[in-house]
Amino acid sequence: MIEPFVYPAARLIAGVDEVGRGPLVGAVVTAAVILDPARPIVGLADSKKLSEKRRAALYEEIVEKALSWSLGRAEPEEIDQLNILHATMLAMQRAVAGLHIEPDMVLIDGNRCPKLPMRSLAVVKGDSRVAEISAASILAKVTRDREMIALDLAFPEYGFAQHKGYPTAFHLEKLGMLGATEHHRRSFAPVRRALEFCQPVK
Numbered sequence: 001m002i003e004p005f006v007y008p009a010a011r012l013i014a015g016v017d018e019v020g021r022g023p024l025v026g027a028v029v030t031a032a033v034i035l036d037p038a039r040p041i042v043g044l045a046d047s048k049k050l051s052e053k054r055r056a057a058l059y060e061e062i063v064e065k066a067l068s069w070s071l072g073r074a075e076p077e078e079i080d081q082l083n084i085l086h087a088t089m090l091a092m093q094r095a096v097a098g099l100h101i102e103p104d105m106v107l108i109d110g111n112r113c114p115k116l117p118m119r120s121l122a123v124v125k126g127d128s129r130v131a132e133i134s135a136a137s138i139l140a141k142v143t144r145d146r147e148m149i150a151l152d153l154a155f156p157e158y159g160f161a162q163h164k165g166y167p168t169a170f171h172l173e174k175l176g177m178l179g180a181t182e183h184h185r186r187s188f189a190p191v192r193r194a195l196e197f198c199q200p201v202k
Helices: 052-065 076-082 084-097 131-154 169-178 189-197
Strands: 013-019 028-034 068-074 105-109 119-123
Touching: 013 084, 013 131, 028 084, 028 131, 052 131, 068 076, 068 084, 068 131, 076 084, 105 131, 169 189
Parallel strands: 013 105, 105 119
Antiparallel strands: 013 028, 028 068
């Protein structure tokens, strides 16, 4: 059983989550959300535990009802330059900075916080325990999944629409056969190995 979360005393709370630390391709995408207590959203949960259809419906509801929401990202080049952890922290900072209302407390999924100009707290399993983080996880996942579907149209042979850039057996097989695209993360070991044997795909 997941331990219930006790909210800290704060006036405006933003939840932050990321999607895309594990994939070999594309940006790491983050979201920050301040929910409106007067307009509750039913069914918020960890985005990974929701169906694609339910995520899409909740995405529209969050965008419509939230007091403020913002997306942040770090591109593959930044991931390669900074490493995935630091790039994720940068993307989280960008998401919080993009809010048009400044929160006085930020709750972040996971076990560490980026440097922020306001109070922040890391919440382990926050995407299942904190509504604001659940909302952020849904915005980030739907956004990144849509980007992978768009990338699939440009590079259909890699199957990005199915595996969303994660290192599945199919993705690794295609990477070995075809080499890396310009959107792959060069610092990730399977991509680095593929680049040693194949020329990058444009």
